[in-house]
Amino acid sequence: MTSAIPGSELHRVHAFLSDFDRRQAARTVDFPGGFAAFDDAYPLSRGNNHVLVDGETDAEALPARTEELMGHLPYRHAHVLDEAVAAACLGPMSRAGYQHTASLLMCHTGPVEARGGAREVDLDALRGPVTASWHRIAPQAAPEHVHDLVERRAARLRGAEVVRFLASYGPAGEVAAWADLYLDPASGVAQIEDLVTDGAHLGQGHAGAVLDTALRLAADAGCTTRFLTARVNDWPRRWYARKGFETIGTMSRFGRPEVSDGPRFRTA
Structure with a gap:
């Protein structure tokens, strides 16, 4: 199509x-x-x-x-x-x-929700959940490798004019899902990256809350081009499509x- x-x-x-x-x-x-x-x-x-x-x-x-x-x-x-x-x-x-x-x-072409329910967090808030997620995704990873995959988020702060880390929290105050949001208001482009849900909170709407919040913040910043990347053969691409994203290339x-x-x- x-x-x-x-x-x-x-x-x-x-x-x-x-x-x-x-x-x-x-x-x-x-x-x-x-x-x-x-x-x-x-x-x-x-x-x-x-x-x-x-x-x-x-x-x-x-x-x-x-x-x-x-x-x-x-x-x-x-x-x-x-x-x-x-x-x-x-x-x-x-x-x-x-x-x-x-x-x-x-690229996002659907409506932007009024609010998403996630909030901005700092690197310290994500360190534990991201470390646990990498141990789940790559259980054979050496400790020094996991260290680099977790701590590299600090380098992303240099990547765009505005970089925000977003998280949705569970009922006990634990981080349930998270993502990065990179904004360049001057060019009107925003990227949503690294959207992950903690394994214990799958299917509870936390990823949607983070995504909706990111889209709202991007729209409020004047970013009319809002995009993300998805693996060709992975199921999230179909979920993103339901959330109003359309494939424009590879x-x-x-x-x-x-x-x-x-x-x-x-x-x-």
């Missing part, structure tokens, strides 16, 4: 994602058509250490370029924003041993299994 959302929305989302990566990174290395983003404070987080292709690039050169740029890390990871560029990169990256996955880029990821001693599981 063809999206009724103008193509300009996809360009705005791409620009936001690229800018967020640059701002969040502790350091970047540019190359034709993209850059590598690094943060030595979180070496086991692929979300903070990867190659991002945000323009036209030499697809045949991307495997060697990724190898050169990420040679100090035990994994290789590249994101490609444009679908046509990703299609050109698929052959060279596959031949080099990379596995391809894609995430949907979904973002590709190319990952290669660890090439030296390191954690042997998929990182985020």
